[in-house]
Structure formats: structure tokens, C-alpha cells
Amino acid sequence: MTTSTLKMPRAPKTKTATGTATRPIEVRAGRPPKELAGEVDARILDAARKVFLQRGFEGASIDEIADVARSGKRTIYARFQDKRALFTEVVTRDILSRIAEFKADAPVGVTVEERLTSVASTLLHWGLDADRIGLMRLAIAEAHRFPDLAATVNRRARALATELGIHLLRDLTQSDELGKLPAFAPEQLPTTARMFLDIIAVPMLLRALFEVDLKALDPELDEHVARGVAFFVAACRSGWSENPTQ
Structure with missing residues (x-):
């Protein structure tokens, strides 16, 4: 690392109590730590x-x-390197990193349905942040200019969201009879997590991308989450994962 030395103007030597002559201290400047x-x-x-x-x-x-x-x-x-590189880093950090850093509060409720509803509501309100939606709109609008960025963000966001869904569902259902169902078997859990997110998050996310005032969606969120969780739990209990094509 290259550093420069800033020398203070020379001052007359001074003597310490022992009579030793001293000079002013030189200050070194360079890149920040x-x-x-x-x-x-x-x-x-x-x-x-x-x-x-x-x-x-x-x-x-x-x-x-x-x-x-x-x-x-x-x-x-x-x-x-340039504005394109800066834009790429902003989109990558604010869409992908935020998903990876998501932390849900301790779920509220006695039944697994109530706890799923609590977590789903937190996830949805977090995802519908105005600035986050605005950046997603901007990334979509610039997809023709940044095709690789759009494809990468879409692929990585899907993968990170699935990992998040797996973590949430595993923690919420491991002590409940729901966790013993085939839908929550380790090999099936990624598919179950994607279904959960597709039911809960995707419809409102698409609505938000076209809604000028996101607060207009607020009155619908609780009902949407309640219906979505009920549908998800019913599908898991019906054994859909054993015959996904039926």
C-alpha cells in the first residue's frame, strides 16, 4: 500500500526535562483502514x-x-469502474443481500397455522418495502440494458428465497405433527418452501410492482395471508407432494 508522509512545519528543537532535544512528530497519511x-x-x-x-x-x-x-x-x-458497475452492485446488494439477511421475529401463536401466519405476515410486510419495490421496478426497467444482471438477480433471488423458506418451515414445523408429513421430508422441503412463497409472497409482490401507492395493499394483506396459509396447510395435509401432478 502506498502512503505519503505529511511533514509538519519544522519548529525549533525543544528540550525535555532531561535536557534531550526533540523534534515535532511526523504525521503519516494514506488509505483509510x-x-x-x-x-x-x-x-x-x-x-x-x-x-x-x-x-x-x-x-x-x-x-x-x-x-x-x-x-x-x-x-x-x-x-x-463506471455507473453501470455501481448500479449492478446496488441492485445486487439491496435485493440479494437483503433476502439473505432477513430475520423474522419470534412467531406468535399456539397452533402451527397461527405461527405460519405470523411469519408469513412479517415476511410480506418486509418484502413490500417501498424502496425495495422501487429498486425492483428499476431493475426490471433496465433489464434490456443489463440482461445478465436481470437473469442473475432472478436466479439468485429465487434460490435465496427458497433457502429462507426452508429455514422458516423447518423451524416452525419440527415440533408439530405437520412436520412429520411427506411435504416436510428433507428431500421434499425445497419444493414445499417454494410453494409456500409462491402462495404467500408472489401474488402480492406482483401487485406491488404495479401499484403506485403500496399502502393501498395494506387492508388486503392479513386476509391474503390467512387464506394462503390455510390453503398451504390443507395442501400439505392432503398429500400433494406424493402426487404433485394430480
């Missing part, structure tokens, strides 16, 4: 996210992102 570099990266990505959401990809500029991030353009270009 790793922990500070991480903060700079996060600040740039947060600023870019804000500007992309407000201006779109075409309307956003590195100059404005630098202003919002309180950072220099050179600092941004040292980390991201």
Missing part, C-alpha cells in the same frame, strides 16, 4: 441507491451520487 473503507463503500452504495431511485439509471450521475455520499468522484471510481 479496512473498517473505515467499509463505511465509505456503504455510504457510496446508500447514496447511489437513493439517487437511482429518484432519477432512474439514465438520470443519475456520478457527480450527484458523490455529493449525496459526501465523497469525491475519485473515491467512487477507485471502487466502481
